[in-house]
Amino acid sequence: MNRLFHVPLSPFCRKVRLSLAEKKIEVELVEEKYWEADPDFMRRNPAGKVPVLKLDGKMMSESTAICEYLEEANPSPTLMPRGIQERYEMRRIVAWFDDKFHHEVTSKLLYERVNKKMMGQGYPDSKNIKMGAKAIKYHLDYMGWILDQRRWLAGDMMTLADFAAAAHLSCLDYISDVDWNRNATVKDWYAKIKSRPAFRSILADQVSGFPPPAHYADLDF
Amino acid sequence: MNRLFHVPLSPFCRKVRLSLAEKKIEVELVEEKYWEADPDFMRRNPAGKVPVLKLDGKMMSESTAICEYLEEANPSPTLMPRGIQERYEMRRIVAWFDDKFHHEVTSKLLYERVNKKMMGQGYPDSKNIKMGAKAIKYHLDYMGWILDQRRWLAGDMMTLADFAAAAHLSCLDYISDVDWNRNATVKDWYAKIKSRPAFRSILADQVSGFPPPAHYADLDF
Numbered sequence: 427m428n429r430l431f432h433v434p435l436s437p438f439c440r441k442v443r444l445s446l447a448e449k450k451i452e453v454e455l456v457e458e459k460y461w462e463a464d465p466d467f468m469r470r471n472p473a474g475k476v477p478v479l480k481l482d483g484k485m486m487s488e489s490t491a492i493c494e495y496l497e498e499a500n501p502s503p504t505l506m507p508r509g510i511q512e513r514y515e516m517r518r519i520v521a522w523f524d525d526k527f528h529h530e531v532t533s534k535l536l537y538e539r540v541n542k543k544m545m546g547q548g549y550p551d552s553k554n555i556k557m558g559a560k561a562i563k564y565h566l567d568y569m570g571w572i573l574d575q576r577r578w579l580a581g582d583m584m585t586l587a588d589f590a591a592a593a594h595l596s597c598l599d600y601i602s603d604v605d606w607n608r609n610a611t612v613k614d615w616y617a618k619i620k621s622r623p624a625f626r627s628i629l630a631d632q633v634s635g636f637p638p639p640a641h642y643a644d645l646d647f
Numbered sequence: 648m649n650r651l652f653h654v655p656l657s658p659f660c661r662k663v664r665l666s667l668a669e670k671k672i673e674v675e676l677v678e679e680k681y682w683e684a685d686p687d688f689m690r691r692n693p694a695g696k697v698p699v700l701k702l703d704g705k706m707m708s709e710s711t712a713i714c715e716y717l718e719e720a721n722p723s724p725t726l727m728p729r730g731i732q733e734r735y736e737m738r739r740i741v742a743w744f745d746d747k748f749h750h751e752v753t754s755k756l757l758y759e760r761v762n763k764k765m766m767g768q769g770y771p772d773s774k775n776i777k778m779g780a781k782a783i784k785y786h787l788d789y790m791g792w793i794l795d796q797r798r799w800l801a802g803d804m805m806t807l808a809d810f811a812a813a814a815h816l817s818c819l820d821y822i823s824d825v826d827w828n829r830n831a832t833v834k835d836w837y838a839k840i841k842s843r844p845a846f847r848s849i850l851a852d853q854v855s856g857f858p859p860p861a862h863y864a865d866l867d868f
Contacts (some may be wrong), residue, residue: 495735
């Protein structure tokens with residue numbers, strides 16, 4: 427049985443979940459409290475992080491390496507453009523979200539509000555919350571600027587770049603930290619991606635102690 | 648003219664420099680004090696980070712996206728294995744160094760000792776130095792364990808995984824933070840990679856105020 431060891435509100439796990447679902451690869455989702463560093467889990471992934479994918483008996487870690495593998499092993503439906511310039515742009519945007527956006531926004535909002543409490547590390551730091559709330563505006567504007575020129579983030583087709591961005595934004599939307607009224611183009615993009623069958627499992631997520639707002643799973647938000 | 652905007656002791660810039668040199672793509676190196684956020688530089692890369700590669704008139708950022716592009720655009724000599732399992736393993740190891748090793752070691756040692764001073768952010772935090780010095784031992788052991796099973800980090804051929812690892816270790820070696828006596832297999836691996844022509848420019852680096860130790864550029868270290 428294929429398994430994904432994950433936590434529901436991890437953008438890196440969600441990016442892999444979206445890739446798996448889009449490619450119709452079925453996996454059993456197993457929640458893993460990776461911060462407890464259970465010895466069995468550490469054997470599966472010495473990096474001690476989620477996601478960890480058990481696929482055809484093999485253990486895999488590092489979300490982008492997994493997604494590149496899924497694409498190479500299951501090229502249809504594809505999540506990567508054909509042209510090498512477009513592929514570069516896709517990888518640049520994936521890195522933008524997983525590195526810069528993660529550092530400036532996700533870690534400042536989601537980790538302060540949710541992860542700290544789950545891991546028993548105390549209360550949110552209001553300075554970080556303020557920084558994250560300020561930075562997300564700039565990122566939404568940047569996305570809007572890109573999406574005014576292209577149908578999807580990396581070009582004419584939906585790619586892993588859209589999944590990386592949607593993975594972060596959907597986690598933040600779960601805690602009501604995305605102002606969808608800021609940019610109509612970004613909202614339209616999210617509505618398109620949210621309505622895909624691959625997104626269903628993510629919209630059904632429920633984290634104990636953190637009920638999602640009503641608009642979270644609403645396709646007409 | 649192709650240009651790489653970089654700083655000498657950045658592992659991300661060094662990974663790109665090694666890829667360019669191995670593929671014999673000539674670039675002019677331009678030092679960029681990215682932390683000063685010069686408006687010209689911010690136009691080149693809104694992420695405000697190095698490396699930024701100007702190649703055939705196009706501006707590129709995000710080191711791994713650049714390296715994947717260089718491989719696709721210039722497949723010979725190749726820095727990626729053929730098999731998709733091996734390619735996954737290569738990407739996993741690149742991410743291991745650029746994410747985990749960077750967080751646990753490079754940022755704790757190099758950034759404390761060098762970057763803080765260059766950026767005028769004060770003195771090294773001894774707690775971080777201690778954490779980094781402890782963590783690097785575990786990483787060298789992990790590399791030794793991998794290299795006892797394979798000739799290079801991702802398999803039988805030298806790949807981007809070796810460049811990612813060597814990029815971090817060479818920066819740390821510049822400030823004498825690598826104990827090469829800890830693991831003979833790792834030392835042999837570094838001796839092999841250090842002697843490649845692609846490594847010459849890196850061994851010639853000189854950072855004002857931080858002279859390298861004698862062994863840094865010595866192939867028989």
